[in-house]
Amino acid sequence: MPPTLQALTDGVLKGDKTALGRAITLLESKKKPDTQKADKLIETCLSQKADSLRIGITGPPGVGKSTFIEVFGKQLTALGKKVAVLAIDPSSAISKGSILGDKTRMQELAKDTNAFVRPTPSGDASGGVAKKTRETIILCEAAGYDVVLVETVGVGQNEIAAYSMVDFFLVLQLPGAGDELQGIKRGMMEMADGIAINKSDGDAIKKALVAQGELTRALHLFPHKENGWIPKVLLCSAQENEGLAAIWDMIMEFATITKTNGHFEFQRKSQNKYWLLQTIDAEIKNRFYQNKHVKSHIDSLLKAVMEGQISPFAAADKLLKLATK
Amino acid sequence: MPPTLQALTDGVLKGDKTALGRAITLLESKKKPDTQKADKLIETCLSQKADSLRIGITGPPGVGKSTFIEVFGKQLTALGKKVAVLAIDPSSAISKGSILGDKTRMQELAKDTNAFVRPTPSGDASGGVAKKTRETIILCEAAGYDVVLVETVGVGQNEIAAYSMVDFFLVLQLPGAGDELQGIKRGMMEMADGIAINKSDGDAIKKALVAQGELTRALHLFPHKENGWIPKVLLCSAQENEGLAAIWDMIMEFATITKTNGHFEFQRKSQNKYWLLQTIDAEIKNRFYQNKHVKSHIDSLLKAVMEGQISPFAAADKLLKLATK
Numbered sequence: 001m002p003p004t005l006q007a008l009t010d011g012v013l014k015g016d017k018t019a020l021g022r023a024i025t026l027l028e029s030k031k032k033p034d035t036q037k038a039d040k041l042i043e044t045c046l047s048q049k050a051d052s053l054r055i056g057i058t059g060p061p062g063v064g065k066s067t068f069i070e071v072f073g074k075q076l077t078a079l080g081k082k083v084a085v086l087a088i089d090p091s092s093a094i095s096k097g098s099i100l101g102d103k104t105r106m107q108e109l110a111k112d113t114n115a116f117v118r119p120t121p122s123g124d125a126s127g128g129v130a131k132k133t134r135e136t137i138i139l140c141e142a143a144g145y146d147v148v149l150v151e152t153v154g155v156g157q158n159e160i161a162a163y164s165m166v167d168f169f170l171v172l173q174l175p176g177a178g179d180e181l182q183g184i185k186r187g188m189m190e191m192a193d194g195i196a197i198n199k200s201d202g203d204a205i206k207k208a209l210v211a212q213g214e215l216t217r218a219l220h221l222f223p224h225k226e227n228g229w230i231p232k233v234l235l236c237s238a239q240e241n242e243g244l245a246a247i248w249d250m251i252m253e254f255a256t257i258t259k260t261n262g263h264f265e266f267q268r269k270s271q272n273k274y275w276l277l278q279t280i281d282a283e284i285k286n287r288f289y290q291n292k293h294v295k296s297h298i299d300s301l302l303k304a305v306m307e308g309q310i311s312p313f314a315a316a317d318k319l320l321k322l323a324t325k
Numbered sequence: 326m327p328p329t330l331q332a333l334t335d336g337v338l339k340g341d342k343t344a345l346g347r348a349i350t351l352l353e354s355k356k357k358p359d360t361q362k363a364d365k366l367i368e369t370c371l372s373q374k375a376d377s378l379r380i381g382i383t384g385p386p387g388v389g390k391s392t393f394i395e396v397f398g399k400q401l402t403a404l405g406k407k408v409a410v411l412a413i414d415p416s417s418a419i420s421k422g423s424i425l426g427d428k429t430r431m432q433e434l435a436k437d438t439n440a441f442v443r444p445t446p447s448g449d450a451s452g453g454v455a456k457k458t459r460e461t462i463i464l465c466e467a468a469g470y471d472v473v474l475v476e477t478v479g480v481g482q483n484e485i486a487a488y489s490m491v492d493f494f495l496v497l498q499l500p501g502a503g504d505e506l507q508g509i510k511r512g513m514m515e516m517a518d519g520i521a522i523n524k525s526d527g528d529a530i531k532k533a534l535v536a537q538g539e540l541t542r543a544l545h546l547f548p549h550k551e552n553g554w555i556p557k558v559l560l561c562s563a564q565e566n567e568g569l570a571a572i573w574d575m576i577m578e579f580a581t582i583t584k585t586n587g588h589f590e591f592q593r594k595s596q597n598k599y600w601l602l603q604t605i606d607a608e609i610k611n612r613f614y615q616n617k618h619v620k621s622h623i624d625s626l627l628k629a630v631m632e633g634q635i636s637p638f639a640a641a642d643k644l645l646k647l648a649t650k
Contacts, residue, residue: 043636215546218546272631273637275630276630276637278637279638283641302598305598306597312598313456
């Protein structure tokens, strides 16, 4: 028998891992009674004022994100922090190969009583995963996790979603220079609060220093962030457990500066607004494109527009009229 | 008495400047009969297959855009091209101080029989100006203008709008390095097909070379464009009429490469699709936020969301239900 909502809520607020796991499963459910329960649970958890730090971690494949998070997470629990690790990876919904679903990964961290490692939530690829992750952060914080790490795979939309739910956005890179630096994705340089060049060990240190120089110069080409923080580029090696303390120091310094000048709180409020508008946006688009009249005409109109037979504006007008039929 | 639609259409297709000016005024009109006429005119003009080149030009204030466009435009008419100069500047709708509305600017070019200089269209700031500019391009091309320059002020949304209606996106910059380079705006490095460092003359040449180096290195940090083009950074001085021929050569080279590999045509089709989706997006949002139930509840819900009293998703749900009341 599933626990009552009250029992589940009490369990989450007491920091019980099993209850937290069940609460997240409730969030993921698509059944209406579950959804209603989940909404109530979220509202209760929201009312708990938690003093947490949300850190987004992204980087290209092969950069060593899992190892980094495992070692970084262990470092934080050793400091007495309670650490939750979440993920945004819609691809797992399709391929079933989740970045965190692989149970053999982050085993050390998962065993830690002060850590909670959750595989990426199942959900549709169209923003559903991000929404669940955003809600899961609230549950974890209510359960007493004071550092939440949100891992994401390096695919545009996911990064923006992660960026929009964390306080600090950390980008992992590999040692190398110029073209070797693997094209940095759109907006990445503007999103990064810090860049960590992982695998900076052994022979790679020379290359890492070159990358550090190039990335630092490139960062200077962008306007200063409004929050008064100047992004840093640091070297580290998760494998060798080197440089990770400096990364935590950087994040702490960021938190101190932005909490003092009010930007920490301001950013969280802006993010709440972002998710409200984003959710509305996604749903009104969904309603429009699911409209049966729109559905039956859009392909032919799109084709005519692409071929230049009708102006995009005239075609839009036709579809908008069809939608209100 | 205004000309008939037929007379106006004939005039535009013959390349008559007065007719073209009147046709654009018709586009800008908000009266329903005018709108219907304008739609028909656009459809007729679309059916004219024009071999044109659309060039977006942007840059920070003080970079010398007007002088650049005047000298560059004269150079093109001297090569036998017919050049139209349009602008996207929604701020002019509010401040009435249009970037091209100032009649004393680009006087030389405006007098040229092979040039057509149009002040920024009046329209609301919310995408209306961009739409009119997009439609004006079609009229100008039907009137035989084979190079269309779209000037834009350096404000995020306008640049994206301009970028989405041109074949080649040219970013003007000032000589200087690092912080002096005036923060390059979000996405600019990814959007640029070419960067021209204007005012590279006299004592500024040394600084210009530094800027060229920095920008070239920074460009290399981004993934290669799918169209096979590697953006270039060139020096020029519009004032001294130096380096502008090389900029035209670069644009011609771009056109040759992308026409050969099919990306020129592909990009135009994608842009048509973009404007269709963009127009629908703007209108369905407009309908939603103009809904009277939404209007009367959104402020209080937004406040509750920003203060963390209700989750953004629950608030969105409430508003979405109100909209269908």
